[in-house]
Amino acid sequence: MEKGNGCCFSIMASSATIIIFLIGITLVVCRVLYAMYWSSKPLRKRAPQPVSTLVVLGSGGHTAEMLNLLSVLQKDRFSPRIYIAAATDNMSLQKARLFENSLADETGVRAVKTAQFLQIYRSREVGQSYITSVWTTLLAIVHALQLMIKIRPQVIICNGPGTCIPLCAIAFLFKVIGIRWSSIFYVESIARVKRLSLSGLLLYKLRIADEFFVQWPQLQRKYPRAHYVGCLM
């Protein structure tokens, strides 16, 4: 009798575990779909308060395009601004510093208060072997997580290349878990006329980007959820 009970219990326990597990999975999937669905919707609440803004800098041409965009965004709305660039790219942060200093000269507000400059490990450098890049990718993800927990930006603006992917993925994870609902804006580089970059394609297909901008009409025809905005340069 006791033996039979125990057996019954273990069956019940295991089926209960399976049911709880399935419910759990369903909840997670629902939450992910919920996040995906609402991601592309404009914020319902008006945002009269300034929003903390994470600016992910690419390199060379990418950085130039980004600074062009920042120069027309209202600085009092997008504040404070946190700039992130790859640890191997010194030029981009330097250009961002110059940009912020020129703003500070105009307004008289010291840049230290409104801007922050950070570097992030890259998962893979050009020419690095695939075996060592497993380790460096892990390191890059941990580092990105650490930074994102600290920053928790309300707005992320990026325009490729790869540096922005771990940051955007973590931001999406934060949306799913409910830590922070950030709005992610991706501007595809002007150099992309007919095909999206890998970063762009990922953020578009996985619906991680809330709004996706392209600079050539051909691309908008191919990717209808994108906004065609004309050339930034």
Place this chain on the structure above:
Amino acid sequence: MGDTENGEKARKTVFVTVGTTLFDALVRAVDSLEVKQELLKRGYTHLVIQMGRGSYTPTKYGGEDGSLAVDFFTFSSSIADYLRSASLVISHAGSGSIFETLRLGKPLIVVVNEDLMDNHQIELAEELAERKHLYCARPQTLHQTIESMDLESLLPYPPGDAMPVAKLINQFLGFPDD
């Protein structure tokens, strides 16, 4: 500016730039006899090459006997000054160099690097060539492009505008329009 009445020919410089990396095929092409001859025919007097990390070194030449004067350097922090003083720019297909040159209103030939993997840079150069803002060439066809180009037919590039993006971002976040 160009007070060159005392016998000396007006200086017309061609500036060649490969950007932050290297592009030996381009440096070799502009240093070739056929390209230099076409440039001379077109009235250019000086050729200045920014050659980057490339291993092919062109020959410097003073240009005393009326041939093209050739000079080169690896990198410089004042590329903008070279662009400004040039009468013609021959550039790699990087978007930074392309738009910097177009904004200065300089005639531009973009030479596409066919050795690059995943060469999406061709797209931009060809699109802008189709819109008649520049000429697009390959290293081996550069001399033909110089021979046949008509700089008068190039259209000025209208400066870009980031306002549409800024407007959409503001709308999305619920900021009122100005």
